[in-house]
Amino acid sequence: MSFKSLGLSDALLKAVDKKGYNTPSPIQEKAIPQILERKDVLASAQTGTGKTAGFTLPILQILSQAPVLRKRPVRTLVLTPTRELAAQVYENIKEYSEFIDIRSAVIFGGVNAKPQIATLRNGVDILVATPGRLLDLHGQGALSLNSVEILVLDEADRMLDMGFLRDIKRILNLMPAKRQNLLFSATFSKEIKKLAGGFLHHPVLVEATPENTTAEKVDQQVYRVDKSRKPELVIKLIGEGEWQQVLIFTRTKHGANRLSEKLNKNDITAAAIHGNKSQGARTKALDGFKKGSVRVLVATDIAARGLDIPLLPHVINFELPNVPEDYVHRIGRTGRAGASGEALSLVSQDEMEYVRGIEKLLGLKLPSAVLEGFEPSGKPEKDEEDDRGPRQRNPRSKAKQGTGNKKPNRFKSRSSGNRNS
Incomplete structure (x- = not known):
């Protein structure tokens, strides 16, 4: 199996090659085709197995194949539980989108919001965010989620626990009901799966390894x-x-x-x-x-x-x-x-x-x-x-x-x- 056989564009293959990757990991091999088919996905795999590329590459493919909108509204929203993870996901998106016309940005708390607001006003295709700062800037009228086509919850189990649940529900109500939902994590409890079932539409369960397992080495x-x-x-x-x-x-x-x-x-x-x-x-x-x-x-x-x-x-x-x-x-x-x-x-x-x-x-x-x-x-x-x-x-x-x-x-x-x- 190669990245090319997954149906990715030449521009994305060039970016993947530049990062030194030759063969997709099991989670990438299983998740990318399902996401390209615009299915909702509940994906579980061990940490360090390439989950970020597993959703980033197909999303970039989908967005790059659509006409570029003049105002560039947020079409993909990636939510993460921590600032550090948000920054890391954003860096991955930037690297993989180097050879295509896609704009991305990251927003999180603890830093001055003014530069983030300025970036949003220039138009963003993919937005990576932590829930608190996202709701704060939305409340200020700095962004709209009316055009979101794809929602990603990274480390979804933590995003859906009681600490974030209220914010997540508020954010879900700000987006169109008809959208693609992608949940990625290393662990999923039965409770989280039940909760996710409330907004996923006929999801495909993708498991690269048994749930809650650790790396063999x-x-x-x-x-x-x-x-x-x-x-x-x-x-x-x-x-x-x-x-x-x-x-x-x-x-x-x-x-x-x-x-x-x-x-x-x-x-x-x-x-x-x-x-x-x-x-x-x-x-x-x-x-x-x-x-x-x-x-x-x-x-x-x-x-x-x-x-x-x-x-x-x-x-x-x-x-x-x-x-x-x-x-x-x-x-x-x-x-x-x-x-x-x-x-x-x-x-x-x-x-x-x-x-x-x-x-x-x-x-x-x-x-x-x-x-x-x-x-x-x-x-x-x-x-x-x-x-x-x-x-x-x-x-x-x-x-x-x-x-x-x-x-x-x-x-x-x-x-x-x-x-x-």
Whole structure:
């Protein structure tokens, strides 16, 4: 199978070739023909498998074949849950549309809206947006959604959860009822599928891999440790392992700040990224991490989706997420596009119910070990509050992937579980 056999134009094939891609991924191979046939699509695939191109390429094909309208109203709307993902999708659209006459733009909060409004007034064919800023600019009369022909919900499960549901419903009411709807994500719960059924029209279900699965080349490992000793263990793992690029997930914004500060005090360059940071600070931290000037990026789940960091070798769950599906997205930052990666989870006694929730979702038992010198005391520890108040005792949690170019583990461990299970 080649991109040409999917029916893409020469201009799009030229752009794909320029990016160095020769063969479509399974999700692209299955989704592109369905989208070109103007069907509604519910697409599920692992992170890092080319979902963005899976909807971007056929949309560009559809739009480029239609007459160019003088005022260029928004004809395709792509909604994403985070600013970082919106920016990444926009960059992909720009790259793939290099050789065709298509205008695209991205709008999100945290930055000055005036340049975004000026861009919209010049006419935009494809708009990538986060819900809040989109509704804000629509309320100001800066844009209209009356001409939208194609709606894309990227990371659709998060877009349709209770945090975004009200905004999504408002946005749906601003668009023509007759349109093509495309939902892409790595995970879809039964509840989300039922909810999506309310506005999808005879959707085609496209699955490149079984739902809620993780990349095969991600080495997942659980280390049981007291909560109070997690910072010490992280510093030891990174320092003695000489890891140069590590993405660490915390449950709270304050926790991300504290861990980042502690790492810097121990001569490990780190930066925190979360919702309380300005967009400028978030962009600077991510850019430094990608370029290597920042060794460790400590993030809340704002980074669990959409961050495409090529060949990221290490992901650490400093704390497990409350929702098991989020584990899949977190560890999906490593082991992308066929690369290998390592995903470690530091688990205190009070998080074991989250481990069980993740194992149930994945249908496998995560290998577990205790590192010498970091044996759990077995004593109950004070439960921290998250950024929304006391942490809920919800057995739904997350997990992570990966290693790449990792050095042999220098720690002796007492394992319980098969690493290959």
